[in-house]
Amino acid sequence: MRVKYIVGRFFLYSALLLLAHVALREGDAVGLLSFAGEERWLPPRKGSHVQDALAERLYDLQPTTRASDYLEAARSVLIRVRKRALVVLVTNLRDEDDDTLQPALALLRARHQVLVASLREQALEQALHGEVAGFEEALLQGAVHQYLDQRRATFERMAVRGVRTLDVLPERLSVALVNRYLDLKRSGAA
Numbered sequence: 001m002r003v004k005y006i007v008g009r010f011f012l013y014s015a016l017l018l019l020a021h022v023a024l025r026e027g028d029a030v031g032l033l034s035f036a037g038e039e040r041w042l043p044p045r046k047g048s049h050v051q052d053a054l055a056e057r058l059y060d061l062q063p064t065t066r067a068s069d070y071l072e073a074a075r076s077v078l079i080r081v082r083k084r085a086l087v088v089l090v091t092n093l094r095d096e097d098d099d100t101l102q103p104a105l106a107l108l109r110a111r112h113q114v115l116v117a118s119l120r121e122q123a124l125e126q127a128l129h130g131e132v133a134g135f136e137e138a139l140l141q142g143a144v145h146q147y148l149d150q151r152r153a154t155f156e157r158m159a160v161r162g163v164r165t166l167d168v169l170p171e172r173l174s175v176a177l178v179n180r181y182l183d184l185k186r187s188g189a190a
Contacts, residue, residue, distance in 0.1 A: 011170035035073040037064035070104035086190040093118035
């Protein structure tokens with residue numbers, strides 16, 4: 001299990017650094033706020049030095065078992081980032097997060113464009129496409145379908161409220177984030 005954890009972190013950090021690189025080349029300021037563990041803050045800035053500062057803030061950041069307080073994080077962003085911005089929230093969305101996430105997104109949307117990028121677990125894909133050879137596998141596949149339906153409903157609620165979303169496997173995060181950012185940039189939304 002530790003290997004999967006390291007691989008997942010690698011994809012996340014790579015995606016964030018690539019997105020920062022592209023945004024900086026596009027002339028945008030880039031910043032960082034981590035939460036639900038050790039809070040790390042890097043104010044939005046422009047320039048080549050920002051990517052090094054971002055890598056320095058991220059390289060040893062560890063996930064924790066603390067629940068994400070999306071509302072507190074949103075308040076922190078609103079206090080610290082006054083200028084309209086694209087706020088990218090990278091998370092592993094769970095259905096139990098929906099009650100706390102929705103008010104946070106409403107707060108952020110009052111001033112900023114918001115993109116929620118949620119990492120989908122590979123285990124869900126494996127269970128969904130696995131062979132059903134007995135009752136246990138059928139129950140597992142049914143539970144995965146139910147979970148994914150609830151997850152889709154959560155993303156649809158966000159979209160109705162003007163929040164852009166991504167729901168991708170970790171290895172696809174880099175390309176998906178950069179493409180969505182560039183689409184938003186071209187459309188004038190970012």
